Amino acid sequence: MNRRVTRRSLLARGLAATATAALPWPVSAQPPSPAKLVIARRMIEVNREPASVFGITRDGGKPGLVLEPGERFHVTLENRAGLPSLIHWHGQTPPPAQDGVPGLSQPPLPPDQRYDYDFAPRPGTHWMHSHEGLQEQMLMAAPLIVREDRRDDAQEAVVLLHDFSFADAAELFAKLGAGQGAHAGHMAMAGQDQPDPHAAHRPAPVAKAPTAPSSPPHLHDIEYDAYLANDRTLNDPEVVRVERGGRVRLRLINAATATSFIVDTGAITARAVAVDGDAVEPVEGTQFPLAMGQRIDLLLALPRGEGAYPVLMRREGEAQRTGIILATQKAQVVKLAPMSQRKAAAAGLDLEMKLRARDPLPRRAADRRLTVMLGEQPPYIWTINGQTHGAHRPMTVRQGERVQMTFVNPTGMMHPMHLHGHHFQVTALNGRAIDGAMRDTVIVPAQGGRVTVAFDADNPGEWALHCHNLYHMAAGMMTTVKYEA
Ligand SMILES: [Cu+2]
Numbered sequence: 001m002n003r004r005v006t007r008r009s010l011l012a013r014g015l016a017a018t019a020t021a022a023l024p025w026p027v028s029a030q031p032p033s034p035a036k037l038v039i040a041r042r043m044i045e046v047n048r049e050p051a052s053v054f055g056i057t058r059d060g061g062k063p064g065l066v067l068e069p070g071e072r073f074h075v076t077l078e079n080r081a082g083l084p085s086l087i088h089w090h091g092q093t094p095p096p097a098q099d100g101v102p103g104l105s106q107p108p109l110p111p112d113q114r115y116d117y118d119f120a121p122r123p124g125t126h127w128m129h130s131h132e133g134l135q136e137q138m139l140m141a142a143p144l145i146v147r148e149d150r151r152d153d154a155q156e157a158v159v160l161l162h163d164f165s166f167a168d169a170a171e172l173f174a175k176l177g178a179g180q181g182a183h184a185g186h187m188a189m190a191g192q193d194q195p196d197p198h199a200a201h202r203p204a205p206v207a208k209a210p211t212a213p214s215s216p217p218h219l220h221d222i223e224y225d226a227y228l229a230n231d232r233t234l235n236d237p238e239v240v241r242v243e244r245g246g247r248v249r250l251r252l253i254n255a256a257t258a259t260s261f262i263v264d265t266g267a268i269t270a271r272a273v274a275v276d277g278d279a280v281e282p283v284e285g286t287q288f289p290l291a292m293g294q295r296i297d298l299l300l301a302l303p304r305g306e307g308a309y310p311v312l313m314r315r316e317g318e319a320q321r322t323g324i325i326l327a328t329q330k331a332q333v334v335k336l337a338p339m340s341q342r343k344a345a346a347a348g349l350d351l352e353m354k355l356r357a358r359d360p361l362p363r364r365a366a367d368r369r370l371t372v373m374l375g376e377q378p379p380y381i382w383t384i385n386g387q388t389h390g391a392h393r394p395m396t397v398r399q400g401e402r403v404q405m406t407f408v409n410p411t412g413m414m415h416p417m418h419l420h421g422h423h424f425q426v427t428a429l430n431g432r433a434i435d436g437a438m439r440d441t442v443i444v445p446a447q448g449g450r451v452t453v454a455f456d457a458d459n460p461g462e463w464a465l466h467c468h469n470l471y472h473m474a475a476g477m478m479t480t481v482k483y484e485a
Contacts, residue, residue: 032074034116035065039087039130039140040080046164046226047235054081054140056128063160064128064142069149073121076114084108085135089144090293091126091277091440093421094119096461101131101420104462104480108132121146122423124277125251125295127160134169134257136470139231141255146277154249154299157240159324161252161290161313162228163259173471176221176380214376215412217446219317219346221471222258226338227315227322234338237310238324245304248326249273250311251297254290257470260347260414260443261313263288263296264321268309270298272351278423278438279358289316289347291416293441293468306331314344347414348445349429355437361425361454366404370395372465372479374444376411380475382467388476395465397457398484406452407444415444415472419455419481421463428452441468457483 035058042055058065067073073092079085086108088100098117099105109115129141143158165172230238242248250270252263264287271282274297288296290313302309308331312323319339327333372395375383384392397403404427407417418441426436430450444451466478 034074034076034118035059036076036078037065037087037128038078038080039085041082044139044231046166046228047233049166051164051166054130054135054138056087056140056142064144066143066145066147067121068147069123071121071146073117073119073146075117077109077117078114079109079111081140082111084110084132085130085140086132087128087140088131088420089117089126089128090418091124091144091295092119092122093423093459096421096459096463099420099461099463101464104464122277123148124274125158125253125297126277127253127255127295129255131464134173134470134474136255137165137169137172137257139164143251143253145251148279152249154247155242156249156251157324157326158251159229159253159311159313161254161256161261161322162231163222163224163256164226164228165222165224167225172222173474176471176475214410214447217412219260219414220258221413224259227256227259227261227313227320229313229322229324232322234322234336237322237336239333240324240326242302242326242328244302244306244328246302248300248302249297250300251295252290252313253295254292256292258292260289260291260316260416262316262344262347263290263298264312264314264344265298265300266310266312268300268302270300272355273297273299275355275437276423276439276441280437281356281358283351283354285351287345289345289351289443291347291414291441291443291468292470293416293418294439300326302326302328308333310336312336312340314340316344316347319343347443349443349449349451352426352436352443353429353432353434355426356435357425357438359438360435361402361438361456364402366454367401368397369404369406370397372405372407372417374407374409374411374415374417374467374477376413380471382411382472382475382477384465384477384479387479389466389473389478390476392479394462394480394482396482396484399457399460401457402454403457404452404454406450407442409444409446409449412446413469413472414446414449415467415469415477416441417444417451417465418468419453419463419465421459421461422455422457424453424455426451427454
């Protein structure tokens with residue numbers, strides 16, 4: 001208890017110095033008490049079998065947090081999970097000490113202890129997840145919705161996606177390393193052009209050129225037991241009751257650790273209006289790729305009559321799927337198989353190419369250009385600029401700079417790359433310049449994919465930059481971006 005008081009008072013003092021001017025409540029009034037989030041074990045049922053997983057719930061037991069426009073992210077996080085943990089507020093851009101990355105932000109939160117957080121949140125569809133070990137695989141993830149400051153008569157439905165295994169995450173990870181045949185036996189990609197890592201200015205020299213062989217192109221390393229939408233499979237899906245002719249805003253969050261999905265709205269044409277919480281010029285379609293860590297907001301206008309409208313999330317390149325059913329009050333809900341007749345497409349850059357930020361970065365030349373070379377080595381080592389996390393040298397930026405960052409991926413797998421503490425604008429895809437979406441996580445395709453983003457260095461600290469495939473990250477694919485003093 002003493003420890004808790006100490007932490008709280010320390011945090012309160014630190015905040016008082018920085019945040020007084022931005023307090024959202026009148027000075028004379030008491031500040032509103034913090035929302036409470038609890039991380040704990042819980043039981044769910046997956047295909048009629050019990051499974052012990054984690055959860056992050058607010059008062060009343062609902063997963064995650066929903067904030068109204070103007071509300072601060074003022075949260076007490078309580079650890080009842082029985083093991084140390086730390087929660088990252090994915091999509092938020094808090095001061096670095098509140099970012100929830102062990103080793104960078106704070107020590108892991110011990111069992112039965114609390115941390116307090118208080119910052120002005122970024123609007124949009126975001127999420128929260130453990131950044132400690134492999135806990136994310138055990139569903140230690142939840143939505144973090146900050147409602148946008150504008151009128152929208154659409155009914156809201158939040159859907160958190162996951163890939164689920166009855167096996168322990170450590171076991172899944174060990175298998176990847178032990179299953180060396182998948183990676184060790186294949187040949188080097190002879191004759192493949194390796195992009196020059198020195199092509200762009202970079203302050204930290206590359207320790208090792210990416211000469212290691214890359215695996216043949218493949219989409220998956222892990223076969224899961226189920227794919228979940230709000231903890232449920234298509235054998236027992238969530239049915240969201242909707243109005244006839246109503247409008248629905250779907251807030252879709254890919255919290256899976258190693259699975260990209262293709263969102264499929266079927267007969268209903270949807271309008272993508274935001275990605276990673278950032279508004280985009282609307283793009284119409286029925287298929288939308290969603291990589292690990294990414295979010296997409298879809299607006300659906302439903303037909304006037306009674307009806308049931310499945311929204312399916314199909315595992316990329318495969319037949320497995322999960323989903324929810326939008327259904328009017330009297331509609332018959334027909335059961336859908338968790339396997340479809342045909343395989344989904346791979347998650348690529350086709351949507352990204354069409355996306356345009358509604359609020360792009362102001363036009364400005366880059367002050368600094370960084371290359372982020374993704375790499376792999378057998379048996380299961382994933383690198384950034386030739387190094388694994390821990391052996392990495394931080395990439396440096398200076399406050400006030402416009403930073404251009406180019407991800408280059410000669411490996412055999414796609415990597416959804418996530419920068420903490422900032423949102424960036426996508427400015428080029430495979431060499432083609434675009435005035436693309438603002439985001440925090442972007443797909444970098446396998447086998448030569450090049451994606452360039454730009455961001456303003458406006459949040460001093462040292463920030464994680466990593467692949468959002470949990471196993472790639474655990475196998476080394478993480479570095480940091482550090483502000484020079
Ligand atoms: Cu990766």
